[in-house]
Amino acid sequence: MDNLKQCIEETLSEIKNHLENGIIGFWQKNGIDEEYGGYLTCFDNEGEPSGDTDKYIVTQTRMIWGFSALYNQYPEKKELLQQAKQGVEFFIRYFWDNENGGWFWKVKGDGATIDKGKVVYGQSFAIYALSEYVKASGDSLALEYVEKTFDLLQKYCVDTLRGGYYENLEPDWSLSEPGFAAGDRKSLDIHMHIMEAYTTLVQITGKEIHKRRLQEVIDIILKKMVNHEHGCGLNQFDLDFNPIPAINIRRTWNAERATGETIEIPTDTTSYGHNVELAWLLDRAAEALGKPFGIYNEIVQKLVDHSLKYGFDYLLGGVYRDGTHNGPALVYDKEWWQNAEVLIGYLDAFERLEDEKYFNAFYKTWKFDYKYFIDENLGEWHQLLDKEGNVIVGDIGNPWKAIYHTGRSMLECSNRLQKLRSRI
């Protein structure tokens, strides 16, 4: 255990340092839009503004979440709360749809409306971010918006015939067309982020209906969206939850980013990082519901082991991007968010399953991340690398990449490592 102890000390120190002096610093310095309020999230390989100043619900809420969560961790850094607050104010002023209720998809830098579309992915992040902000601030207006958003999801987005949620809706909350507008699709991704959002919601309200809806979305994911035989998540589904080949849906990252990457084609493609993220978010959800420790261990272990069996780079560390359910990876690129999320998931699995292979996977991945993803001078991560760590997409920030995956990973890992240290 000596070696383990030493590895914990070492990674804890690196991670805390990267969080406190890297990530927090970078986003405090560069991420606040001093002119219009809200956040700037688009930065190139060198950390310079890339010119895109449009504001997306996804990254605005993720920044609110980040500053709030960091303030909850470091309450002495009072400016973090202020930095969250100004983001909340911008968000409510310019993203809230006063006509139809709910949040817009995209506005200009100054808040002028661009796209009033109602995407459940975005609405979920609004709940997640504002709930974390309520934790930080106790703000009653933010809480009111959280409750309103939850109620609107129930009113407009639930599929009362088949269960689950419609995911893509138009500005007036009518269903989007079939096809690339995806009014006829459901996905693990969005249902997982609903679970994530409801978890924080339950933490702040404790209400029966919020707990009930959290339990239901957990059960949807476990019953309809996960392959229990192979231990991996499926991707896209028709409204009846039949798996169907994934497409690039409008108003998603894949549809909006232009890279040379291979887009997943086979129906059964699965994402290692997403699966491990699902595992720890599931544990967090169970905790919020007051369930016994380890209640989801069976599926958690399967999800994490699947990534270690098929998606892990045992030579350099880190997980590949995508693969089939029960065979080798198909895309060997390494994506920042996957390699941030698995850090948490592997530590979570180590805590629950007490097998050192999970700690080793964490350790190896962190070493890869630290060496290749993280630009220590800038204090943030690049977006996409090849297997060996060469930069493919260097973005430090973009409309989908901000403080959430990296900041959350460092926050979660430093807390988890401290807990581990105190137990060993």
Next chain:
Amino acid sequence: MDNLKQCIEETLSEIKNHLENGIIGFWQKNGIDEEYGGYLTCFDNEGEPSGDTDKYIVTQTRMIWGFSALYNQYPEKKELLQQAKQGVEFFIRYFWDNENGGWFWKVKGDGATIDKGKVVYGQSFAIYALSEYVKASGDSLALEYVEKTFDLLQKYCVDTLRGGYYENLEPDWSLSEPGFAAGDRKSLDIHMHIMEAYTTLVQITGKEIHKRRLQEVIDIILKKMVNHEHGCGLNQFDLDFNPIPAINIRRTWNAERATGETIEIPTDTTSYGHNVELAWLLDRAAEALGKPFGIYNEIVQKLVDHSLKYGFDYLLGGVYRDGTHNGPALVYDKEWWQNAEVLIGYLDAFERLEDEKYFNAFYKTWKFDYKYFIDENLGEWHQLLDKEGNVIVGDIGNPWKAIYHTGRSMLECSNRLQKLRSRI
């Protein structure tokens, strides 16, 4: 066709007369609570007050619906609107839950709260009644309560895991316990009345979300709650829609009435009158959604034919109470509401399927009803008869029996007969 023409004239005259001089008169004279507002609905075999002055959501809303629908039919009878209005005022003042939202199950005659339980059956009737009142009055406050009730059903009652609605909830909208409180059951009855309520809701708002939810509940009923092989409705289900043996659920009629009747025991019991009511309500729902005429003819025909095959009294007219899916009736008593609803359903089937056997079934049932159920002096129907027409339960009104089934049947039949007359 001469004989048909004559039968139409004859029944139209009798039915209009019974409606205008019987039903309207009885309830105008006896049904208004001049002391406290709202409605009195409990009358014995002689039409005398039976002493029960508690007010139930079911009959209060049914009376609101009745006076509103009758006013919509007879706008020259201005007092009908006033009689609806005072009922709406009582209902909003004493039944609305200012703490949790939604409507109470039961209050005392003076409005004092007895049971704050939230039963979807009752909430649905609130939507149905207030929507009909909005048609009559254009009242914006009533419309506001309709919308609020709809929103609360979406928030608290939808089962987002399996689809459909939880039906029995506590005062704070938490799920009732399993067993006789039936938090773990779903039923055709309640889903049918949700469909009925949303139909009138769609008529008054035309909103996409109301149409979407109406279509979904239609599909739930047709996909999960009807036996398409035999053409009959099932009764009770577990939350996953597996049919289960019916029990007497708390806060339902069967649990509250004390008669010597046989309670349905076999899992596969079906109600002839309920099935035929479902058929015409389905046609009305399709009409509200702007669907092609006859779109549900296949199942409508099956449902109506099932009642004619197994549940119809070809000697005296009328339908029996209950039977198995594909065998003879089990309970030969005749219930007022079934023998009121099938009148509409048989005329509806005649209009759609153009087979005179449906008109004949209507005609024969009406003759039985007119002779045995209806007390012409009083102007209303008795509750329960045996096969030959002898009174078993003579109630003219009770906590579950008021103007809705009888008044609606006479209203629908007189309109349908007039339409038929003009076409022949």
